[in-house]
Amino acid sequence: MSLEGFEVAVVGAGPAGSAAALTLAKEGVQVLLVERGTFPGAKNVFGGRIYSYPLKNLLGESWREAPIERFVRKEGITFMTDDSAFSIEYESRDPEGSFTAKRAKFDKWLAEKAEKAGASLITESRVDDLIIDGNRVKGIVAGQDKIPTNAVIACDGATTGLARKAGLVGMLEPYQISMGTKDVIELPSEVIEDRLGLDPEQGAAHVFVGSCSGGLRGGGFLYTNKDSIALGMVVGGEDASSNQTQASSFIDRLRKHPKIKRLIKGGRTVEYDAHMIPEAGPKMLTRPYTSGMIVAGDAAGHLLNNGYTFRGVDIAIQSGIAAAQTVLDARKRQDYSENTLRGFQTRLRTDPALKDMYTFNRVPAYLRKSRLYSIYPELVCAAAEAIYRVDGTGKRKIFKELRAQAKGRVSIFSLVRDMIGGARTF
């Protein structure tokens, strides 16, 4: 393939990159999509769920052709100690709002959609550098090839390689990252449905807070695929480093919990995955654009963990679409300078999906409170134990029991402050 004559280079064929390439190609832009893996998705890891809405924006009704594992019907959270668990579960009326998937299939499918729209995909190609002339990005360098373009859209993931080369970000801080690890555990689909109480083709998403992270910032997750359970842990970068605990050990701790043991019993572990999650939000970069370049997806911190929903792929797709639309504006004006590309910032703040990132911008700081991972899960479980246990020794009313359980664990002042803080943050 000749690498001449491309107007835009998109680096990384993940959800952000493929969405950007697809949006541009649909408008007739000559776009090159560059992927370092042997196929799009080969390198990409996530927890397990994709919210559907951005695919409808991108593809209309053909979003249903996506390689969907199960639509998520059940949402749940469990607070746990080593030997107890307090769970809350919700059954959604509209399970089509999100689905579980495997990235090796999903990312490949989305990149094929971009190719069908006219984007040129090259795989097994690592982008090493940018062509920079003065303070303007003028293309990419991949191995021996220098590829000049009008604009570059960097969707090269959490390690932010190209954004760093363009001077838009320094090294992240350890508290701005988390380490996610995951086992994929094969089980017959009927067993999954029986154990989780699901109808065929419908799935569950569940998060776990408490003893599984050993009091460190983080928690566990479970998503049901067709014939497997994706079970994993996420632990804060600063905590995992300073507590001298192997990042890979947390998932074993989760698997040992009686509730989890029962769910995965007899299953066969068929894959182990890991991914670094940037947790700083969009302020991770000084700005997500410079002359001739836009940064989108994980590379720009465009993802959202607000404590109860974990959104990577949907935000990445919307961010990729917004980046492409900004480039389309620039193309119309034949001006790819910083001044025009600044429009990306406006799109991020006004897009109804992307503005969620700013609505919940105080969440990361709140989630660094260590009480959330140790004292509160213990308190919830101890209170439930006291409320449900009848042993003839006399019962207290619920409110009195809660106060008694809190005593010695957390001051009422801290508890009230965390509750008010939580109400303002979430």
Added chain:
Amino acid sequence: MSTEENVTLDKRLMLINFAKDPEPFIVVDTDKCNSCKMKPCLYICPAEVYSWQEKLNYNTEGCMETGACLVVCHKLGAAAITWKYPSGGKGVAFKSG
């Protein structure tokens, strides 16, 4: 199918495909590590690429390419790691992800 699985990290890493890159993509200035107090790379890496036997040892063949070692080494450690992705088509490949 066994009912009680004993899944160790070694067994987990056997489940993933790695295409060896003849060019080194992680280089560690291991002299610097001798004075590193925290040694955060030993803990953050989900594949335990880094180990300590009198000095820092590393084996990039099991690298899952998260990039977290670079962050913690430069911010909490001795800034000894130079890291880039493996060459195109090399390194880790996931079947599920």
